[in-house]
Amino acid sequence: MRRNRIVRLILIAAILAAVVLCALFTADGSETGGFRQSAWALLPPVIAIALALITKEVYSSLLIGIVFGGLLYSNFDFEGTVIHVLSDGVATVLSDRYNVGILIFLVILGAMVSLMNRAGGSAAFGRWASAHIKTRVGAQLATVALGVLIFIDDYFNCLTVGSVMRPVTDKHNISRAKLAYLIDATAAPICIIAPVSSWAAAVSSYVEEGNGLQVFIRAIPFNFYALLTVAMMILLAIFKLDFGPMARYERNAEQGDIFSGLRGYADAASESTNPRGRVPDLLVPIFVLIVSCVIGMIYSGGFFSGADFITAFSESDASVGLMIGSAGALVFTLIYYFCRRLMSFRELMGCIPEGFKSMVPAILILTFAWSLKAMTDSLGAAEYVAALVKSSASGLRSFLPAVVFLIGCFLSFATGTSWGTFGILIPITLNVFPLSDPIGIVCVSACMAGAVCGDHCSPISDTTIMASAGAQCDHVTHVSTQLTYAIVAAAVSFVGYIIAGFVPNALIVLPVTLALLIGVLFVLRFLSHREAK
Structure with a gap:
């Protein structure tokens, strides 16, 4: 056990060292920073999330992500990193x-x-x-x-x-x-x-023109991830089905250990x-x-x-x-x-x-999560993703809802915020497709669903942190056990948005996606029963 822990620490150190060296060699040395509004801007939250899942320790993982964000912002200047992390990061989010x-x-x-x-x-x-x-x-x-x-x-x-x-x-x-x-x-x-x-x-x-609530209501039937997640909870309870890491925790709970240690x-x-x-x-x-x-x-x-x-x-x-x-x-x-x-x-x-x-x-994790988001914002992650979506929107009309859903998932997962993802993607999709176009409503809903999906999966999301606090459950345990369930709902939703891109009719697509979810759960139930035997 101790040897495995040492090997894990060595691997983590090697990965971080490789990332730092790569960043140093790819920086352009300009005053504005060679890492801003580029793919590098998304690296700090990715590092924090990966470390949290590997080490099962969320505080140090978030802190490393924050520090790395400060390093990228200051072009690896020590003084600039310290000031940016403490003043523009922690102090700023706690004074908001x-x-x-x-x-x-x-x-x-x-x-x-x-x-x-x-x-x-x-x-x-x-x-x-x-x-x-x-x-x-x-x-x-x-x-x-x-x-x-x-x-x-x-x-x-x-x-x-x-x-x-x-x-x-x-x-x-x-x-x-x-x-x-x-x-x-x-x-x-x-x-x-x-x-x-x-x-x-x-x-x-x-949404401009004062009809935001109307757009929100029209988008509800196409919000496949939210609707399928609710249906999935009910089906899991009725079928008495658990799979992935959650199955082990539920077996332990049936033996009286609801915390699994x-x-x-x-x-x-x-x-x-x-x-x-x-x-x-x-x-x-x-x-x-x-x-x-x-x-x-x-x-x-x-x-x-x-x-x-x-x-x-x-x-x-x-x-x-x-x-x-x-x-x-x-x-x-x-x-x-x-x-x-x-x-x-x-x-x-x-x-x-x-x-x-x-x-x-919960307060500590929230503070670190907000500080990490501040680092990501200062690096221009939102602007980078917005430009990426806008440049690739043409020629993907029928597939754009599925693409927006995936981008929303990734951006919300990396930044830990749904509302920030709304602010980035909804104006872009409405610029590409007017509200009179049915695909526009589907894309708005795909953005909302993707943001919620990423928020649901992300260990640095404030909602995920509060769910751990509300259940009084170890945070990393909650994230790792929930992830498999969320991925199943997300995969079915992705298929639903592909269909909706060609047939933007909720009365047709929603029953199809629900039937697909039920089929997937039946397959998982069959596989779990076979493994139990």
């Missing part, structure tokens, strides 16, 4: 108002989860669910159903579904890796097909609980949290200043709305538990730092 709002939202959610656990609400819900949800299939379908219902925002979805469903899935020996997949697959994929969500607002903002964020599970807790002690704060976040989002969109509900949601600031909503819900929860006499004032206040500590791993 939107990012700080998300971090505050995370901390408040962590405090609320700690409060609900200590008050006994989570344990009470687990007891209630064990009496009403009697099978592993039922527990998985209940998780999917709750994720579908919480369609407002992916961040909110990940942490809320995780805190509510952990007691249920633990009771039925469902692995934390599987729970993390169910959470992640009902976060971005649901938000991207929900007209009333922060994601709909983001996509609509990239990797506890990840699970420290909060050891908190003592109040035996007087009741199911409403969990559900009431969650309901207030949902309502408060909706009110916070429409407030940030100007609803109370005269805007209608749809307009307010489309113009909302998710960071501000979630921060305001979660703060209001936290105050309510503290008062509610104090009036219920479930905890003393000292115990209530003690849950706040405990919740903060439980979110420290």
